[in-house]
Amino acid sequence: MWYGFVIRAFHRLKTGATRVIGIGSKRRHGRDPCLCAWPVCSNLDRMHSRSDSRLVPQRLHRIAIIGAGPIGLEAALAAAQAGLAFDVYEAGRVGDSMQNWGHVTLFTPFSMNHSQAGAQAILAERPNDPLPSGDALMTGADYVERYLLPLSRTPLLHGRIHTGRRVIGVARKGLLKQEAVGDPNRGGSPFLLFLDTDSQGERLVEADVVIDASGLYSQPNRLGPSGLLAIGERSAGALVKYGLDDITGKHRDRYVGKRIALIGAGYSAATSVVALRALVDEHPETHVVWLTRRDSRQPIREIEEDRLPARRVLAKQANAIARESHPRLKHLRGTWVERLEPTQDSTVVVHSVDPAGHRNRFEVDRVIAQVGNRPDRSLYEELQVHECYATQAPMKLAAALLSQATTDCLDRMPTPSDTLCNPEPNFFILGAKSYGRDSSFLIRTGLAQVKQVFTLLADRRSATPAEAAGTE
């Protein structure tokens, strides 16, 4: 089927040149298994199967882990327990993404968010300081404080987590992306990681294995039609907030008495609209317009007999807000943002359009963009990674997920270990990033992925002697 394409062209006044920034389809693709579920196992992956005698011995002792979120730290723990040399490179702080939405309560209980190994490592250090109970629903901040930080300080991990070091790119030493395709010796040269560090400037480090657990939170989706930027979105700058502010808590001054446009219909938007609803009642001079692309008076997905009670309550609260007619909180359904027009008074005029082509414009002090996140693929653009062209997840994993008949994260089945392999030998994308634009990832999935990858590595390492050397 042909979908009309939208091309956003930005005119350069000085040069008269036009630069195309992005192309999006005007209608969303439905699920299309024949596009994504085709067999994707490549010869390169087969070269790394245990039984393949052509596999050249490789050094697999130095592991570089990108990101100190729950999955990066779990990978670090697994590396330490396997006696491997490892370094974790973290752009911000330990658990940085979660700290950014620290006021939000996780839907999943603590029992689903930690591993046995992690709990044991912490308790070995702090026997008199029990961990939260398995059924505890913790905020992101509590989870970082009571689990991720203590884990990062255990002797197993201590000194190997380098905060303030952003990985900008990963490549194969001495090889370009397009070279040594199908050549088993590609896995014989180490990875090179380009780091941007707070304290030492730019640096290159080497590793034998790279685990990219850098999450999705740093790459928000765009506000405009069909996934493109809205015109003016970039120039609106800080007037657009991507991610989750603590609207009734530490960021309330940004919202009290303001006119706000909230855009999105996921659970983050639901969290924000519930907080904004409380604010408009407390402060009658606050006004909110909530725009959802979904043309429904029930914009937040409610899962029948939801087994996560906190998720069920949140969805119901947000949908009730969408249905009520509140004088200062209005829901505009079936609506796209077309354009943001920043003004001289530090406000933004939001131009929206509905499918019938009716246009609307209103002025606000702040826009909250909660339209999801996408993986930062620039990290591995010099590597041979086969991505799904719909979800941008690694292809084999994406195909396995598409073949599962559910989109509820709780019902996601573990996928076979080989779905975590890429054509690039010993490069693994784990954690939230491994699902690409599919938002059904759970921490517990990532914990299982780590086990799978370290089992694979143990198999691959059996041919080579152990060494103790870091990646630095």
Ligand SMILES: Cc1cc2nc3c(=O)[nH]c(=O)nc-3n(C[C@H](O)[C@H](O)[C@H](O)COP(=O)(O)OP(=O)(O)OC[C@H]3O[C@@H](n4cnc5c(N)ncnc54)[C@H](O)[C@@H]3O)c2cc1C
């Ligand atoms: C509001 C909200 C609520 C959620 N609730 C739940 C829940 O209840 N249960 C659940 O299982 N999941 C939940 N999730 C999903 C949850 O965020 C993920 O499951 C979890 O954070 C994924 O962990 P991760 O380690 O893959 O990525 P992240 O937690 O995002 O960690 C990635 C880390 O990598 C760092 N990083 C990024 N780029 C670079 C770079 N270039 N170089 C170095 N470091 C980098 C980041 O700073 C960050 O510290 C929720 C998500 C959100 C946004």
